[in-house]
Amino acid sequence: SYQWLEFERSDGIATVALNRPETLNALTDELLAELGEAVKQVERDREVRVLVLTGRGRGFCSGQDLKSFQETPGERDIGAHLDRYYHPLIMKLHHLEKPTIAMVNGVVAGAGMSLALACDFRIAAEGARFSQAFVRIGLVPDSGSTYFLPRLIGVSRALEMALTGKMVDDRTALEWGLINQLVPRERLEEATYELARNLAAGPPVALDLIKRGIAYGASHGLSEALEREKDFQIVAARTEDHHSAVQAFFEKKTPIFRGR
Ligand code: T3D
Numbered sequence: 245s246y247q248w249l250e251f252e253r254s255d256g257i258a259t260v261a262l263n264r265p266e267t268l269n270a271l272t273d274e275l276l277a278e279l280g281e282a283v284k285q286v287e288r289d290r291e292v293r294v295l296v297l298t299g300r301g302r303g304f305c306s307g308q309d310l311k312s313f314q315e316t317p318g319e320r321d322i323g324a325h326l327d328r329y330y331h332p333l334i335m336k337l338h339h340l341e342k343p344t345i346a347m348v349n350g351v352v353a354g355a356g357m358s359l360a361l362a363c364d365f366r367i368a369a370e371g372a373r374f375s376q377a378f379v380r381i382g383l384v385p386d387s388g389s390t391y392f393l394p395r396l397i398g399v400s401r402a403l404e405m406a407l408t409g410k411m412v413d414d415r416t417a418l419e420w421g422l423i424n425q426l427v428p429r430e431r432l433e434e435a436t437y438e439l440a441r442n443l444a445a446g447p448p449v450a451l452d453l454i455k456r457g458i459a460y461g462a463s464h465g466l467s468e469a470l471e472r473e474k475d476f477q478i479v480a481a482r483t484e485d486h487h488s489a490v491q492a493f494f495e496k497k498t499p500i501f502r503g504r
Contacts, residue, residue, distance in 0.1 A: 265301025307354025
């Protein structure tokens with residue numbers, strides 16, 4: 245069990261909730277280590293088909309715990325820290341073979357925003373706000389923000405956020421495509437788990453290949469993308485899930501996907 249996060253699992257959906265609400269879920273080494281372990285647990289568990297990442301309290305995640313900078317000023321090996329904690333975590337989240345949803349319950353800053361960006365979906369409650377806070381303490385975007393942000397909202401808006409560290413409010417985030425959905429606070433769980441259940445009922449092999457295909461297509465040329473799509477389609481077309489779904493279509497039934 246975990247000390248700094250809550251881990252719940254039901255109906256094929258794992259929910260990981262950062263749980264240091266008094267700091268808006270600032271990331272300490274202990275929390276980062278647990279988060280890495282939780283994502284591995286989700287990865288290994290064949291019953292889990294979807295990951296929901298969220299925060300307890302009024303914040304989603306405020307990024308690296310700033311106390312760590314204060315305690316050892318100038319002495320911290322920040323490169324080694326990124327290598328050890330953030331990079332494996334972001335890679336694992338991005339490459340997770342199941343869909344991931346950031347259920348954004350409140351403010352998101354710094355590497356906390358990178359975490360949300362590394363997820364496949366972002367569903368936010370009204371009042372959520374987003375800052376590339378790094379520049380405010382003289383740092384630069386890390387943990388994947390320079391990769392994900394321009395891909396999501398374009399270079400111009402990514403620069404605007406990264407250079408100013410300004411707070412982007414919920415409506416602007418929706419308009420910019422930073423989030424997929426904006427819902428009233430009391431509807432956040434309902435909207436998130438509706439999507440999660442939908443994904444959990446989907447064809448797992450295809451969902452994994454779709455994630456990988458879109459990531460590949462976003463950074464390759466058309467001819468390469470066509471080749472990769474073909475490779476993936478061959479794999480998908482061989483699954484039992486594909487065959488039974490075609491059958492279900494003609495029988496006017498809802499397909500049941502088993503991940504084979
Ligand atoms: O180490 C490496 O590997 C490098 C990695 C670096 C990546 C990074 O993430 S750098 C960026 C770190 N994050 C920040 O700079 C954001 C700092 N926080 C804020 O700017 C603000 O707290 C927010 C904009 C997120 C929210 O503002 P507000 O006014 O709603 O809340 P608040 O009053 O500022 O915060 C509430 C409490 O949380 C407060 O504590 P208190 O006064 O009640 O005792 C505040 O100190 C604490 N808190 C918020 N963020 C952090 C934090 N404590 C530690 N670390 C934080 N990041």
